[in-house]
Each structure stands twice: as C-alpha cells, then as structure tokens.
Amino acid sequence: MASKSISFAKYIQSSPTLLKLFKPVANAYAQTAGYRQFGLRYDDLLEEENAQAQKAISRLESREAYDRVYRFRRAMQCSILQRPLAKEEWTTPENEIQRADDEREAWDTASVKKTH
Structure with a gap:
C-alpha cells in the first residue's frame, strides 16, 4: 500500500496557526x-x-x-568591496516566491508529446 506523503512546507502552509508561528522564524533566518x-x-x-x-x-x-x-559576479564584487547592494537591489522574498510558484506551475501544466 503506497502512502501519500506531504512535504513539511506544504503541511505548515496548510495550517494558519503553524504558518503564523513559522513565517517570522523563516524570515528572520533569511535576513x-x-x-x-x-x-x-x-x-x-x-x-x-x-x-x-x-x-x-x-x-x-x-x-x-x-x-x-x-548575480554571482555582482555578489562577489560586493564581497570584495565589503558592502552589500543598495536596499532597492536586494532580492525580496516576494520575488523568490513568485519565481518558485511560476516554475511549479510550468512543471505542473507541462505536457508530454510522444514521438516515434
């Protein structure tokens, strides 16, 4: 019997209480x-x-x-200069989440064409 597994992230996202608890921790870690x-x-x-x-x-x-x-080259230059980018050039969580959602949607709706 195959068991259906759910990812830890999806489980947290499905629970408003857990999401409210973990989101500030995740944001603090990323910061x-x-x-x-x-x-x-x-x-x-x-x-x-x-x-x-x-x-x-x-x-x-x-x-x-x-x-x-x-991104790698720009980060390396910032590291050499020992200063981060201007705040308006920082990667935002919204950009990362939107990109991940777009990628997931593309894979979820992908179609396979059979060729002979």
Missing part, C-alpha cells in the same frame, strides 16, 4: 543569512557539485543562466 543583501536567491546557495544539480543548471533557459552568473 540573518544575508544572501538577499547581495542580490542572490536561495537557489544560488545550493551545492552544485552533484550530477542532479549540474543537470538542473544545464536545463536553465539562456536568460536565466545569464542572470544567475550575473
């Missing part, structure tokens, strides 16, 4: 991590040194791949 002040996304921080990550990176559209490299 403390500091990657947004350098214009990076959470996905930019993930380990690339495995086959699955390399495959995902190779599937990026050319514009997204360019933007990713640009």
Whole structure:
C-alpha cells in the first residue's frame, strides 16, 4: 500500500496557526543569512557539485543562466568591496516566491508529446 506523503512546507502552509508561528522564524533566518543583501536567491546557495544539480543548471533557459552568473559576479564584487547592494537591489522574498510558484506551475501544466 503506497502512502501519500506531504512535504513539511506544504503541511505548515496548510495550517494558519503553524504558518503564523513559522513565517517570522523563516524570515528572520533569511535576513540573518544575508544572501538577499547581495542580490542572490536561495537557489544560488545550493551545492552544485552533484550530477542532479549540474543537470538542473544545464536545463536553465539562456536568460536565466545569464542572470544567475550575473548575480554571482555582482555578489562577489560586493564581497570584495565589503558592502552589500543598495536596499532597492536586494532580492525580496516576494520575488523568490513568485519565481518558485511560476516554475511549479510550468512543471505542473507541462505536457508530454510522444514521438516515434
């Protein structure tokens, strides 16, 4: 018998009480991590040194791949200068969430064409 699993994130999002409890903690963690002040996304921080990550990176559209490299270079320059970007250039949680939602929607509505 196969069991239906639900992700921890989805479980928290489905409960208004848990969401109210965990959201400030998640926001505080992201703020403390500091990657947004350098214009990076959470996905930019993930380990690339495995086959699955390399495959995902190779599937990026050319514009997204360019933007990713640009974010890294800009973050490196900020690091060298030892100062973050101007506040209006920081990555916002809304941008990251919208991007993730758009990506999820694209995959959920993808159609497969059978060719012979």
